[in-house]
Amino acid sequence: MIRFDNVSKSYPKQTRPALRDVSLDIAKGEFVFLVGSSGSGKSTFLRLVLREERASHGQVHVLGKDLAKLSNWKVPHMRRQLGTVFQDFRLLPNKTVAENVAFAQEVIGKPRGEIRKAVPQVLELVGLGGKEGRMPGELSGGEQQRVAIARAFVNRPALLIADEPTGNLDPQTSVGIMKLLDRINRTGTTVIMATHDQQIVDQMRKRVIELEQGRLVRDQSRGVYGYQH
Amino acid sequence: MRAQFVMSEIGVGLRRNLTMTFAVIISVALSLALFGGSLLMRDQVSAMKGYWYDKVNVTVYLCTKNDAALDSAAGNAPAAAGAPGTAAAPAAGNGKPCSKGAATPEQKQGIERELKKMDLVQNVMYESSDEAYKHYKERFGHTALASVVTADQMPDSFRVKLKNPEKYEVITSAFAGRDGVQSVADQSMELDNLFALLGTLNWAALGIMMIMLIVALLLIVNTVRVSAFSRRRETGIMRLVGASGFYIQVPFIMEAAVAGLIGAGFACGMLGAGQYFVIDHGIALREKLQLINFIGWDAVLAKLPLVLVIGLLMPSLAAFVALRKYLRV
Numbered sequence: 001m002i003r004f005d006n007v008s009k010s011y012p013k014q015t016r017p018a019l020r021d022v023s024l025d026i027a028k029g030e031f032v033f034l035v036g037s038s039g040s041g042k043s044t045f046l047r048l049v050l051r052e053e054r055a056s057h058g059q060v061h062v063l064g065k066d067l068a069k070l071s072n073w074k075v076p077h078m079r080r081q082l083g084t085v086f087q088d089f090r091l092l093p094n095k096t097v098a099e100n101v102a103f104a105q106e107v108i109g110k111p112r113g114e115i116r117k118a119v120p121q122v123l124e125l126v127g128l129g130g131k132e133g134r135m136p137g138e139l140s141g142g143e144q145q146r147v148a149i150a151r152a153f154v155n156r157p158a159l160l161i162a163d164e165p166t167g168n169l170d171p172q173t174s175v176g177i178m179k180l181l182d183r184i185n186r187t188g189t190t191v192i193m194a195t196h197d198q199q200i201v202d203q204m205r206k207r208v209i210e211l212e213q214g215r216l217v218r219d220q221s222r223g224v225y226g227y228q229h
Numbered sequence: 230m231r232a233q234f235v236m237s238e239i240g241v242g243l244r245r246n247l248t249m250t251f252a253v254i255i256s257v258a259l260s261l262a263l264f265g266g267s268l269l270m271r272d273q274v275s276a277m278k279g280y281w282y283d284k285v286n287v288t289v290y291l292c293t294k295n296d297a298a299l300d301s302a303a304g305n306a307p308a309a310a311g312a313p314g315t316a317a318a319p320a321a322g323n324g325k326p327c328s329k330g331a332a333t334p335e336q337k338q339g340i341e342r343e344l345k346k347m348d349l350v351q352n353v354m355y356e357s358s359d360e361a362y363k364h365y366k367e368r369f370g371h372t373a374l375a376s377v378v379t380a381d382q383m384p385d386s387f388r389v390k391l392k393n394p395e396k397y398e399v400i401t402s403a404f405a406g407r408d409g410v411q412s413v414a415d416q417s418m419e420l421d422n423l424f425a426l427l428g429t430l431n432w433a434a435l436g437i438m439m440i441m442l443i444v445a446l447l448l449i450v451n452t453v454r455v456s457a458f459s460r461r462r463e464t465g466i467m468r469l470v471g472a473s474g475f476y477i478q479v480p481f482i483m484e485a486a487v488a489g490l491i492g493a494g495f496a497c498g499m500l501g502a503g504q505y506f507v508i509d510h511g512i513a514l515r516e517k518l519q520l521i522n523f524i525g526w527d528a529v530l531a532k533l534p535l536v537l538v539i540g541l542l543m544p545s546l547a548a549f550v551a552l553r554k555y556l557r558v
Contacts, residue, residue: 050469073474080471090466106234107472155470 001159001190002026002049007058009044009214017056018044020214026192028158031185033201034194035225036211042194045211046163049192050082051075063158080108083152083160083189087167089144091136097123097147098132104151118154126150126180142173146180153184160184162193166200174200198225238480239487242456249452250488253544256448257492260441261540262499265532267434269500272528274427280522281420287400289340289387290411292327293358296384300327332385332409340404344389349399351390358383384411442543445492449485449544450551456481457556464556478552485548486541493540497533504529 004024010017019041026032034042047053048060051067060067063081070078091100098119105115123129126146136144145165152160162181166174178200185191195201201208201224208223209216243250292300337355344353356364361383369375389400397415405413457464467477508514508523515523 076468076471076473078471079469082471084469090462090469092463092466103466104470107467107470107476109476151466151470 001028001030001063002192003059003061004048005059005061007048007055007060009041009048009053010056016214018214019048019055019211021058022211022214022216023058024209024216024219026190028190029185029188031182031191031204031206032193033204033206033208033223033225034192034211035196035201035208039213040211041214042211043163044214046161046192046194049159049161050084051078076108080155081158083149083155083157085145085148085152085160085162085165087164089136089141089148089168091144091147091151093136095136096132097128097134097136097139100136100147101151101154104154108155110155122150122154123147125153125183127176140173141169142176145169145177149177149180149184153189157189159190159192162191164195164197165193166195166197171199178204201225235480235483239483242460242480242484243487245459246452246456246484249448249455250484253445253448253452253485253488254492254495256441256445257489257540257544258495258499260438260445261493261496261536263434263438263441264539265496265500265536266503267431267438268532268535269503269524269528270427270431270434272524274424274431276522276524277427278420278424286416287389287391287397288414288416289344289389289400289404290414291332291337291340291385291387292330292409292411293381293384294331295382296327296411297330327409327411329408336407336409337385340387340407340410343403344387344400347399347403349391349393349396351392354388354390356386356388358385361386446543446547449489449547452488453481453485453548453551454555456484457552478549478556481552481556482545482548485544489540489544490537492544493537496536496540500529500532500536 002025004022007019007022008017009019022041022045034045036042044053048055048067049062051062051070054068063078065078067078092103095103101119101122102115105118110118120129120132123132126149128143128146128150131139131143136147139147145168149165160181165181166177169177174197181191181193182204205222205224207221208218208225210218210220341353341355344350359380362378362380365378365383366375391397391400397418401413401415404410464477504524504526506512514521
């Protein structure tokens with residue numbers, strides 16, 4: 001699903017590379033936590049997977065494709081197989097819940113009939129059945145994140161990328177979101193989640209990849225947030 | 230891609246930047262009106278050229294007795310009797326072309342023979358001083374000057390019609406300064422001055438158009454940039470869910486295209502209004518200057534599609550280029 005071969009990434013005007021010689025493999029259907037302090041390279045890792053950046057060295061394979069060889073105009077097609085969720089939800093404030101989710105299908109040219117069927121279905125799945133007509137501003141943070149997850153998942157991506165999805169939520173709401181992500185993972189969707197939330201990582205007991213100053217320092221199945229020193 | 234969705238996005242975008250949209254519309258309208266205007270001006274000039282060159286003659290004025298007397302007397306001004314109303318270019322070389330006396334019948338015959346032999350010449354018409362006097366009386370009889378002019382002051386002349394009026398120099402160089410020839414006048418020289426003036430005006434219009442066009446393009450680039458910035462949230466989400474670059478860019482390009490098309494529409498309106506109010510009615514140049522053969526509506530209408538197409542394509546292209554920079558996909 002995802003393979004990094006000796007990947008390094010350095011940004012211009014920065015002496016220290018953001019990622020240094022990272023190699024790893026993530027199989028289909030896995031649930032992976034990406035942990036590390038701020039500036040450890042988590043975001044760069046996710047940006048490389050989304051092909052918002054290209055690796056400076058090494059190869060990044062996503063969904064069986066070498067992203068270095070993927071031409072620019074094919075990138076949108078690749079991204080349609082990825083879903084993305086962010087800490088700040090990134091919803092459109094002037095569109096209703098249903099319209100926000102439908103937007104993800106409209107902009108890739110899905111037929112209207114299909115959208116009308118898929119949107120209520122996925123909203124039901126994330127536990128927002130009946131809130132189709134609400135505006136994002138009227139919803140709680142947890143509900144807004146559920147809309148974002150619904151939008152990421154409505155096109156049934158093979159891979160869901162979540163960048164600190166619980167970063168703005170209280171612990172109880174976060175548990176609900178994690179349960180939702182776990183459920184999505186159980187449908188066969190690979191989930192990569194970058195997080196700082198120690199409690200969640202420790203509870204879920206999933207694979208943990210830790211980055212530190214751009215290096216891969218730990219790759220542990222059924223891991224916890226930090227070493228017990 | 231769904232048209233309704235795209236159209237509503239365009240409407241939202243245009244309203245969001247209403248002031249900038251107006252600026253784009255106005256500058257596109259002005260630059261395209263100048264562009265169309267200078268195209269029409271070019272048509273007008275060539276219409277006038279065709280019309281007037283067709284009518285003008287090269288005139289070879291022959292020496293009269295008066296001319297001979299004047300030229301024989303030392304240090305005299307050039308002959309007064311160059312047919313009034315035309316430009317009498319003094320014959321080259323000899324400052325006193327008629328010092329050898331009035332043109333003799335032999336000289337006249339020689340000139341006529343040679344004129345008729347020239348390939349360039351379409352026909353030659355002899356105008357005697359009596360005829361010239363008669364024509365002069367017809368045209369200027371009511372003026373004070375006409376009452377003092379007498380028939381023997383009017384020179385005999387050959388009116389020469391050329392096949393290609395722009396080659397008048399050939400006649401001038403062949404006959405000016407010849408015995409018995411007072412001067413060779415070419416009316417098209419005056420026309421040339423007029424056409425040169427019109428040509429300069431046309432270039433000035435084109436220059437202003439270029440400046441307006443640059444202003445319009447800069448405004449479009451800026452509008453697109455503002456538009457892309459104010460919609461970065463939408464475009465960011467579009468990118469994330471895998472909308473194609475084209476799909477993301479189309480609303481912005483269409484916005485610019487719609488604004489440009491409205492501007493081009495105004496430009497067409499201005500051209501039409503110019504034709505209507507300046508030439509046909511209002512100032513009504515067509516009636517007041519009947520000497521000039523003005524262009525008609527067919528010429529104006531022929532320019533409108535070009536103006537509209539440029540008004541549509543130029544902003545779209547500018548938006549497309551601007552988006553490559555400001556809307557990374």
